[in-house]
Amino acid sequence: MGERFQVEVGPVAHGGHCVARVETGRTVEDREGRPVPERRVVFVRHALPGEQVVVEITEGTDGDRFWRGDAVEVLAASADRVSPPCPYAGPGRCGGCDFQHGALPAQRELKAAVVTEQLARLAGIDLEVTVEAVPGDEDGLRWRTRQAYAELPDGVPGRGMRKHRSHEVIPVEECLLATRDARAPVPGTRVETVTAAGRRHEFRVAADGFWQVHPGAPRTLVETVLDLLRPVAGESVLDLYAGVGLFAAFLADAVGESGRVVAVEGDPAASAYSRDNVPTASVTAGDVATVLASSYPGAVDLVVLDPPREGARRAVVEQVIGRLPRAVAYVACDPAALARDVAIFAEHGYRLERLRAFDLFPMTHHVECVALLTKTGSDLR
Template sequence: MTPRSRRPVRQRKPRGRSLVGQRYDVVVGAVAHGGHCVARVPVDPSLVEEAGHGRHETRVVFVRHALPGERVTVEITEGTEGDRFWRGDAVAVLEPSPDRVTAPCPFAGPGLCGGCDFQHVALPAQRRLKADVVREQLRRLAGLDVDVEVEAVPGDDEGLRWRTRQRYVSLPGGARGMRKHHSHEVIEVDECLLEAPTGPVTAVHDVQFDVADGGFWQVHPGAATALVDAVLEALAPQPGESALDLYAGVGLFSRFLRDAVGPDARVVAVEGHAGAVRLARRNVPGVVTSAGDVGDVLRTQYDEPFDLVVLDPPRAGAKRAVVEQVVDRRPRAVAYVACDPAALARDVAIFAEHGYRLTGLRAFDLFPMTHHVECVARLEPGHA
């Protein structure tokens, strides 16, 4: 489990007059990757022509705090006349969805804390929305039509109290705050309802893992166990098989692969963070560990065949160079742990170029109330 990096706030160059604050009544379309839904608003054709984009009568708006099928008033929060798309918040709900609920947190909503995307959505519907996103990314980027069900994971309280590591912004006078969506602006909060009453759960199936303070470990209490079980189910490791654990973190998957294939089998763990590698050597004695960029390591080391591979890359995905190094080892099965469905779909498409097909997929709701979803995909060679 390699450390996940936070995406920086992107600033787009203004292209014409700002439309921030403009309001439109719209019917909301499908959910999109990123915690928003898609809507279209009418645009003055003369303004579009002046901006150099030709005549288009509508413009796409990515709307937060809405649900598919709702009629809402959207207020533009990012966008100028010349942009290809705008962003906005649903500031009034004119015709609500049956899946809409009152957000449990008073700091969730337009113009408030940006940490939660779906507090206004009933929990079962949140999971359906996430499944729709995974399905759409695989269809659009990998050309696959896949049934997806997002599974609940034990350890939260109806979608709340699961974040075992929480960060606040310190404010003057001892107060604390959270940042707004796509902004460095901070609003003061009493508490975050996602924050768990205890710290990280670093034991999995009665095995305790050493994790550095501030080092990466899944924040949902049930996440690590759910992912280990899904990876072992996907790979079905047999005694004597060799295994390669890439982006291995502190050795979570390596530990259980070693137990499954036996002490005499070869298990290799590769991780880019030197501190995590030191902990992996402590957590999984007997496993061969290597510190360095995964792509660089695979270009020069461990070039023998491996029966099994675990891929648990950061949000950007494994990408072509690593995928091609993996298929060069000719594994009989690959378990790909993905925190971003778009990156997963792009890498699945690269695997397909080399004869590896998606033969299984499980998705887990490890981040309730947000748009994030974790997937475990199985890839095998020679399947049509």
């Protein structure tokens, strides 16, 4: 830690950094026992591909496979480099943003490259990805409708934000990602209104519970899921990791009284809200894999998967496959988890037919994807 190296920055990697390699000044033996210069992979923040920078090591020891570092000096800048709009963005400062030093179009290209790489490496799929802008932010700022600040140490008044991968708090006046009326999560209930696909629904949700923070996210995701699945009257739908019923409500409209929507959610509080928000749905609170193993057997037409960051994983994916849906819409906040689960679907004859990616978290490395998986072969119902 603390050592500095001059490097040429390589491609972007999943997690908000780029890959570089440094010569440590030491030697190691190659496979034939000959001494060669030691080169170490470094994941570099606050850099862009192709730049020449001085990187300072922030995490790592001699025995680690890779180190982490910050670009503390730019020797040759990318054409996509810009001055961060926030004074707290940069090496050693707030860790909330990863890409403020890049122009917005370049940020989206970096995210698209990550999705493409994860699908290729983990699912064996070669797919060109475009990350789409979503209405509701101001040039990548002012999109967080809820914002919490950390307490400053020793009773110091004011607001704080944490450094990257650290509990250390730095004072800030405000976070520029927050909307001007952003609320802190507090106990209680709030009401969110979503208009999508020509329908309007109100959702009761715990004030400190999960809800998409980008103003344009609910409508964008609902309309994308409906467009990909094309539900029709009379069909049956499983909405898994259903939250407070965002997708279930609009799917219930689409399949009508002759159809059926089942919503399964692991958080009991969110599941209770979904019973009120979507009274026509069958709602169950519980671990999704456990619920599917014991309930709602038989074939279904459609499935929506909106799992947490770690993905749905094999136990859930194979329960879904066992119900022979004609189509699955997978809403993913982590491209690596999505790619791993897509690979499991492929083992059972489901292919990735379409994918859309959205910039719901500008200035950060996070990206939201919606994937359509369909059954291949003659056994499609």
